[in-house]
Amino acid sequence: MNYRPYLLLAELTHSCPLHCPYCSNPIVYPGGRELSTAEWRRVFEEAAQLGVLHLGFSGGEPLRRADLAELVAAARAAGLYTNLITSAVGLQRRRAAQLREAGLDSIQISFQSDQETLADQIAGASAHALKLEAAKVARELGFPLTVNVVLHRGNIVRLEQIISLAEDLEAERLELANAQFYGWAFQNRAALLPTRSQIARAVEIVAARKKQLLGRMEILFVTPDYYSERPKPCMNGWATRFLTVNPVGDVLPCPTASAIRGLRFDNVRTRPLAWIWSQSESFNRFRGTEWMPAPCCECPMREIDFGGCRCQAALLTGDAAATDPACSLSPHRQKLASFVESVQEDPAANRPFAAGLGRLSFRQNPH
């Protein structure tokens, strides 16, 4: 099988003005210098030659890189579509206009909630007002706008109002991303996972609003895998379409792959991207179906869900090659099921977010 990457996620820095407790950034940041402008330019050119068509600038907060406009121009010159994935802190009119000029195609802004107080509590920073302003600027400059909201127990009760906020901002898309439990989110999962009835209610709300907003705003919502019988087809299969390059130049098959202990990642400073994609140990480790244990290897779903998520298998079972416990056929399903049940019985599950702040560890920046 010939694999070819379509999308590159460029994590420009791990520094971020927000401290969201569900951040998927690693708890232990990789050491080393951030890639320079020239090094990123080379990465974009190599990625384009390899087949990448679409680039997401992410982080941390990509606006913290003073050379962002230069990097956008470099990516466009390499022929890539460019999407900025941002907290919007630092996206003042002048900066946004500069990015437009450089050829930036689209902007995705994260929101934590519709209410300023709650949103800023979740972010661990005063950011909500700045986001509202930045979203307005983005529209005025003609950017297509995606609003991304990570849903968790602290904001899922505001879902109706969150959808209305995205509608008022005239976003083309609203990504309602159920918190996925990696990095900081994994540490905080007991406080973040919504209850079964909260999810059921969210599914109803989304279905109704999708219909109502058809042709004006696309709403993306996937039932969280902790409440599914089958695992998610993570990354559409290991190392089949996506590449992530982290701030120090390590190349990962998915943004959270550093959660897998013992997996060594090659670096763009020492290897060509094409070699890493096709030859490296980390990219080949879980490609195809040959690595699969039972019950995956005999499962008719094995080329549909690919055994689920390797990072989740590693986090929950200690073995990245195990069947994802989000699958009801996993021998480790009970580990996930008993956690999910404990949340249903948690007396704190229906208390306001602010009452549980003490239970959370908020994301820290690299030193």
Add this chain to the structure above:
Amino acid sequence: MISLDAQSRPALARGVRLRNDPITGEPVLLFPEGVLPLDAATHDILIRCSGQATVASIILSLAEEYETDPGTVRADVCECLAQLRQRMLVAISS
């Protein structure tokens, strides 16, 4: 909400780009959240979505291209445009 009808004038939505994949030579649609490889029929429809042409005239143009009558292509064209619109890849004005 503006509904999709014969007099609608579809165009690529804001931030959506149509280009050829340099690796395969096949057409792809690039949009804020990803890449969509296009089949020939969808591509034929999209290159006619100028924002000027109505759905009715797009159907006529395609029927001519495929040397068939408009009734044969109408349902497929409307279904395809409705799906693209649902994903905010095509926008319409009347």
